Structures are given as C-alpha cells and as structure tokens.
C-alpha cells in the first residue's frame with residue numbers, strides 16, 4: 001500500500017469495486033474497502049472517541065441521526081481524542097493528589113523526566129533519532145527558538161525565504177525575528193509567490209534559492225501547506241538551501257502524523273510542529289521540536305533555561321551553563337505533565353503502526369475521496385491540492401463563489417459532516433490516516449453532493465455533465 | 467490581620483496561648499488558633515486534596531499513621547491539588563470527545579478565548595489590571611519574552627543587574643539574552659552579592675543601581691528569593707532602576723499567591739511567574755506574564771505569533787501585524803486547554819479571599835513557625851530568612867553540617883512531614899497561606915525536634931539551653 005507515489009491506489013480501488021460489482025461511489029464498496037483494511041495495524045479507529053451527531057452544535061436531527069457517529073474529517077485542525085487520554089490524565093491527577101511534590105521523582109512515570117516517555121515515538125513519527133527531538137512549548141514558540149539558533153544573519157547574508165502564503169503565525173515570527181536582529185523586514189523577507197495559482201513548483205523554489213545565493217540566511221516553509229495541502233519536496237529544497245550556505249527549517253504542523261517524514265535523512269536543520277492536529281493530543285497540545293544531530297553539542301546560540309542544563313547538575317543551581325548534548329539542550333522549563341500524557345495517549349496508538357503504513361492507507365483514502373468528488377468539480381469548484389506524491393491526506397476544495405462555499409459548509413454541518421472552512425472560499429477535507437474510513441469518505445461525498453445542490457440550487461446530475 | 471509588617475502577629479499568638487492556658491507550642495493552642503481563623507475566607511483548606519501519609523514514598527507507618535493527612539509545607543515547590551481540578555479537566559476532555567473541533571467556539575468555555583477565564587483573577591493575585599496579564603507558556607519562556615521587550619542594550623547602556631545567587635534558569639536566561647545581542651556575558655552581567663551572608667540589603671541594591679547609572683539597561687530579581695525566602699523591596703528597587711533609565715523585571719515564581727503583590731502600583735515594567743507553586747495548578751502548570759499598561763500599544767519589540775494578533779483579524783491570515791492593544795499582544799500560540807482549566811480550578815479558590823487577607827494569615831502562621839522553632843536554633847542551625855516584612859511564608863533553615871541537614875530531612879520524611887531540601891544544607895518550610903493550618907505548623911515543629919534529635923544524637927532539651 002505504501003508504494004511510492006501512490007500509483008497503485010487507483011487500480012486497487014477499481015479492483016475492489018469490480019469485486020463487489022457496484023460503483024466505486026457506493027456504500028457497499030466503501031464497506032468492502034474498510035473490511036479489506038480492517039485488520040491492518042494502520043486501522044486504529046477503535047482507539048478513538050468519535051463525536052456523535054447529536055452532540056454537535058449545528059446538526060439537523062432529520063438529516064443526521066443524533067446517536068450516530070459524525071463524519072469527522074478535520075484532523076488537520078483538531079484530531080480526535082484517543083480513548084486512553086482521560087485515563088492517563090486522571091492517573092497523573094491522582095498521583096498529584098496522593099504524592100504531592102514527590103511525584104517528581106516517584107512512581108512509574110516520574111514528572112521530572114516525564115518527556116522521556118514521548119521522545120522515542122515522537123522521533124519515529126517525524127523520522128528522527130530520539131536525541132534529535134524535544135517535546136516542549138508550543139509551535140510558534142518553538143519556531144522562534146529555532147530561529148535564534150538557525151537564523152544568524154551575517155553581513156549581506158540576511159534573507160529569510162518563505163511561502164508568500166505562509167501561515168500567519170509563521171510570518172509574524174519571520175518578521176519579528178528580522179527585527180530582533182535590527183533588520184528591516186522589507187529588506188530581508190523573501191516571499192516566494194506561486195506561478196500557478198496557489199501551488200509552488202519545486203523548480204521555482206530551487207531557482208529562487210539559487211538566485212538569492214549568498215544573501216540567503218535561511219529557508220522556512222510549511223511542510224504540508226495549511227491552505228492548499230501541498231506537500232513540499234523537503235529534501236530537494238533543504239539541499240538547495242544548504243548548497244548556497246543557508247539553513248533550512250520546516251514547520252511540520254500539517255505534516256506530522258500525516259505524511260512519512262524523514263527529518264534526519266533529509267538533513268533538515270530544525271523543525272517544529274504541533275500535536276493537536278494529526279497527533280490527536282488535544283486543544284493547545286504541547287509542541288514538538290527537532291534539531292538535527294549534526295548541530296548537537298556545538299554551542300549553537302539558543303535561549304537557555306535550566307531544563308537544558310545536564311540533568312546531573314541541573315539542580316545544583318550553579319551558574320555554569322553545561323547543556324545536554326542533544327536537542328534537550330533547547331528545553332527551558334520543567335515539563336507540563338497533563339500535556340505530556342495527553343501526547344503519550346496518542347503516541348501509544350501510533351506505536352502500533354508506522355508512518356509508512358499510514359501513508360499507504362492515506363494515499364488510498366484521499367485518492368478515493370478525489371475520485372468520488374470528481375463529478376462535482378467544474379468552473380465554480382475545483383480541488384487546488386496537487387496530486388500524489390505532492391500532498392498529504394488533505395484536499396482543499398476551492399469555490400469561485402464565497403457564498404456557495406459558506407452555504408455548502410453549512411449544509412454539510414447540518415448533515416453531521418465535520419470539515420473546515422477557510423476564509424474566504426476553501427473547504428478543507430482531511431481523512432486522517434489513523435482513524436478515518438472509506439465509509440467516512442463515502443458519506444462525506446454523498447452529503448457533499450446534496451450540500452452542493454442545496455447551496456447552488458443546481459442538481460448534481462447537471463453538474464456531473466457540465 | 468493584614469496589618470503592615472505583621473507587628474501584631476506576636477501579641478495575637480501570645481494572647482491565644484494565654485486564653486487556652488497552655489504553651490504556645492502545644493497542640494491545644496494550635497487547634498484554638500485554627501478554630502479562631504476557621505471562618506475567615508482565607509481558610510480554604512477544605513478546597514484541597516491533602517496527600518495521606520500512607521501514599522508518600524518514605525513514611526514510616528509506626529511514626530506516621532497511613533490514613534492521616536501528611537503535613538504538607540512545600541507549596542513553594544508544588545502546591546496541593548484543588549478538589550475541583552479533576553472535574554474541570556474532565557469537562558474539557560468530555561467536550562473534546564463530544565464536540566471535536568467545535569469546542570473552539572462552542573459551549574460555556576470555548577477554547578479559542580479560554581484564557582479569558584483566568585485573566586481577571588490572575589490579575590488580582592499579582593495586583594495588576596486585567597489588560598496587563600497574559601497566561602501562557604512557562605516561566606523561563608516568559609522571562610525570555612520579557613527580555614526581548616525590556617532588555618534593549620544601546621551603546622554603553624547594556625548591563626543586566628541580578629542577584630549573584632539567582633535561580634539557575636534565570637541566570638541562563640540573562641546569559642543567553644546577552645549573547646543574543648552579541649554581548650559578552652562577562653562584561654554585561656552585573657551580579658549583586660550579599661554583604662551579610664545570603665541577604666541583600668535594599669540600600670546596597672539601590673547604591674549598586676546608582677553606581678551602574680547609565681550603563682544599566684535592566685534589573686531583574688526574584689521577587690521572593692527561592693533559597694533564602696527574602697522578599698525584596700520591589701517598589702524601591704524598581705524606582706531606583708527607573709531613575710537611572712533602566713527597566714525592572716521581576717521573576718515572581720515564589721511571590722505569587724504568597725505575598726501581596728502590587729505590580730501595577732509599583733510600576734514594574736514586566737514580570738513572569740509560574741502557577742505550580744502557591745498557585746496550585748499542577749506540575750508544569752501554565753505560566754503567567756505581566757506587562758505594565760504604560761508599555762501597551764507602543765510597538766515594543768517582541769517575538770510575535772498569531773495569538774498576539776487582534777482577535778478580529780487573527781484568522782484572516784493576512785501578513786499585517788496588528789496586535790492586541792494589551793499584554794495579549796505577547797501571546798504566541800493558541801491556548802493549552804487542560805493547563806488553563808487547571809489554573810482556573812485554583813483561581814476559583816483564590817477568588818473567595820484576597821491576597822491582603824492571605825498575607826495577614828500568612829504572617830501569623832510563619833511568625834508562629836519561627837517562634838516554635840526558636841529553641842532549636844544554635845550555632846549549627848539558623849533561619850536565614852529575614853524578618854517581616856522582608857519575607858513571605860517560607861522559612862529557610864540552614865544547617866552548618868550537610869549531613870545533619872540530610873539526616874533531619876529523612877527523619878522528617880519518615881514522620882509524614884513534607885518539606886523541601888535544597889543542596890547543600892538548607893531545608894525550606896513554607897506554610898502556604900491558602901491551605902496550611904496552625905496544626906500543620908505545630909506538628910511540623912514537634913516532628914522537627916524529634917528529627918533533629920535523631921539526626922544529631924543531641925537531646926532537644928540540651929539544644930534549647932545551648
């Protein structure tokens with residue numbers, strides 16, 4: 001399933017439809033596909049709590065039976081809750097109640113080194129060595145910490161290259177980091193605009209990097225673009241940056257737990273991510289942080305705190321900075337316990353499979369989604385997400401009319417379909433590899449046809465012909 | 467009770483003893499004192515979960531009945547759990563399970579603006595206006611964020627003044643902030659050493675500030691010193707810093723929820739704190755952050771993130787930095803929900819009283835503690851914490867012998883007394899104003915006598931005479 005580029009996806013789907021003897025878009029085929037995949041370790045739906053239609057704010061009971069599970073396709077925004085999260089969180093609360101401060105050094109999962117419990121599996125999920133990962137803070141904080149280490153303007157080498165449509169928070173980080181060095185953002189920020197609509201071509205990025213040459217200090221991109229769903233060619237871009245002497249940092253918010261990252265192998269200098277999307281660790285979950293091994297123990301500039309000090313001397317309070325020899329050196333504060341075990345609950349699910357397996361399943365799911373939607377596309381509606389392998393699980397559906405987009409979104413909500421609306425006119429649909437099913441996708445597509453009809457007043461059959 | 471300087475504390479205690487007709491150190495007087503205070507709003511012990519002896523790792527059942535509550539005097543390290551914490555945390559987990567991503571905008575306590583629930587009471591606890599406070603990140607991260615805004619070296623004005631015995635993490639922050647500006651820490655760090663043992667005199671600090679004059683960029687002190695328990699004269703030091711044109715930042719880790727802070731009135735520029743000590747929000751709790759109103763909306767340099775953007779345009783993703791007009795501008799990331807409601811559970815308890823009332827009660831409790839311990843002090847053991855008003859609730863007991871210190875600490879542990887050992891030879895004892903009682907203090911003092919006898923082989927009676 002994890003075949004490169006997902007070229008096998010379509011034949012696999014068509015064969016399944018043939019075996020059932022029904023159209024690919026039928027519920028029967030979706031069920032057969034789920035059945036086929038049900039025993040694979042990548043199928044972890046039963047480890048999650050799926051909201052029911054009746055609990056959602058906008059569902060219409062006549063269109064979405066209140067007791068049924070909703071169709072949750074918004075892991076790109078907030079992942080589902082693992083069934084074990086509450087148990088782990090309550091365990092820590094109980095330890096606090098019965099042990100007080102002794103919980104720092106006592107019990108199965110002492111708090112002082114509690115992040116030890118989430119490093120190895122976090123590293124696996126992003127394709128890193130354990131020593132390259134720290135679990136701490138939040139995404140934007142970690143992005144700033146990376147910049148302090150890897151954006152080191154020096155004379156004319158002072159430019160930051162980034163997507164012209166970067167996530168707002170990242171842009172604000174770039175701008176304020178430029179200012180921190182007394183640089184004028186107007187002069188040093190180098191946004192890369194897409195030649196074709198929203199999509200950036202790798203060759204354009206590489207050319208821009210080469211053109212910037214020795215004026216380029218750093219390159220920082222979203223790994224999977226939050227809006228378009230484009231999965232950038234991380235190794236090629238990183239390599240191009242290195243060739244001109246620049247560093248490469250990657251915001252993996254929409255990539256982690258979605259695509260099969262190889263941060264170590266790709267020679268990425270630094271990366272950060274959040275754990276509330278495909279990593280299912282809850283609203284405002286703890287952040288992830290990566291620094292490549294080649295940069296460890298080199299005295300890189302960083303914002304220091306006692307938690308980066310070697311554990312053996314950390315509590316001596318001596319004023320001699322003697323940091324950990326790995327990514328742990330970037331930690332500042334004692335770890336947040338509830339946040340850490342929320343991540344642990346999710347990583348335990350990830351530990352039953354691999355990102356390669358998940359990516360394989362995900363390519364099938366999203367290919368299936370795109371096939372079933374094809375009929376609905378036209379001049380007023382298109383998918384702006386590129387084809388495999390340049391995407392993860394998310395498809396971004398762009399409407400020409402903002403009104404139709406909003407109306408479709410509302411009609412979906414009434415039907416218990418949870419997707420995501422991005423201003424002004426995009427609906428993002430993301431079958432999460434870990435818990436979404438073919439039936440989820442099939443139900444979404446059926447509802448989407450209805451929603452589109454309701455929103456545009458145009459019968460689906462007519463659209464299909466257009 | 468909140469009388470200035472606590473001058474009334476001793477007469478109050480002595481009167482109570484007289485009324486009972488027993489020595490001040492007797493359990494009867496402790497009980498009478500608790501009874502006297504039991505109806506005051508500052509008595510919130512019943513709102514907390516107190517660990518039992520049997521659950522602690524080192525207690526000896528023959529010395530500490532397993533079913534009895536331990537004597538918990540270590541709120542300076544990790545505060546007790548409010549009884550309501552689990553309920554609030556589970557409520558959010560349940561919302562996540564039933565609403566998924568819709569929890570961001572739905573329900574009683576939507577996640578998007580969830581920090582709104584903890585701003586007002588946090589502000590009250592530190593003596594600030596609501597607009598001056600942000601609840602985010604962790605202490606050391608927040609200290610760095612303050613430095614980016616308030617440590618702005620300029621020519622010869624580049625020095626950072628701090629306690630020579632500052633908490634390690636703060637020192638590492640000072641050093642790395644100096645480096646961030648390309649400065650040599652050796653040249654710009656200005657540690658203030660104590661003239662008398664560990665204690666810094668206000669007049670020495672003020673003289674040092676005046677001597678540094680226009681070379682001084684910033685002053686940053688622990689508000690209550692973590693080791694000695696000294697409560698610095700914040701307004702006088704802040705004012706002296708301002709007079710020479712420097713900024714003043716305060717690490718309030720050991721002060722918040724302990725002493726009656728007036729950050730706004732004292733004209734403090736910036737402050738940060740943790741919420742896991744006297745604020746009872748659990749291990750690795752979310753941090754607190756203060757920026758004085760006079761610095762709002764002035765375009766101060768900061769490390770920016772989308773959560774600092776005005777809420778009305780935050781989700782537009784436009785690349786025009788248009789920050790909130792208050793301390794909220796310093797926020798970087800979307801708020802961590804479980805951490806925020808853990809703080810909320812504790813702040814609900816604080817909202818039933820005031821810091822002035824708590825400070826009043828605290829002065830009684832710690833004066834009582836010191837009186838009862840007086841007999842034990844001698845050449846080999848002394849209290850290094852200054853007298854009122856220059857201290858909070860913590861007393862630091864310093865042993866001349868490291869071995870005796872450790873042995874006493876162990877003997878206390880066996881007796882179900884939870885205090886804190888600081889390398890090499892200090893035991894910190896902190897009756898938290900919100901939940902500790904006179905009986906706690908009395909039991910500690912009785913156990914301390916026994917522990918000291920066990921540790922030193924010297925009968926208490928002999929010590930008392932010495």
Ligand SMILES: Cc1ncc(COP(=O)(O)O)c(C=O)c1O
Nearest residue numbers: 333334605606633635692719740
């Ligand atoms: C005075 C003081 N400053 C800073 C810190 C560091 O706190 P954190 O680990 O929350 O950053 C502590 C922690 O105990 C402290 O007591």
Ligand SMILES: Cc1ncc(COP(=O)(O)O)c(C=O)c1O
Nearest residue numbers: 139140167169226253274799800
């Ligand atoms: C691509 C990307 N970068 C950065 C962020 C900001 O994340 P945080 O609020 O966790 O700092 C997000 C949040 O959704 C994101 O999607």
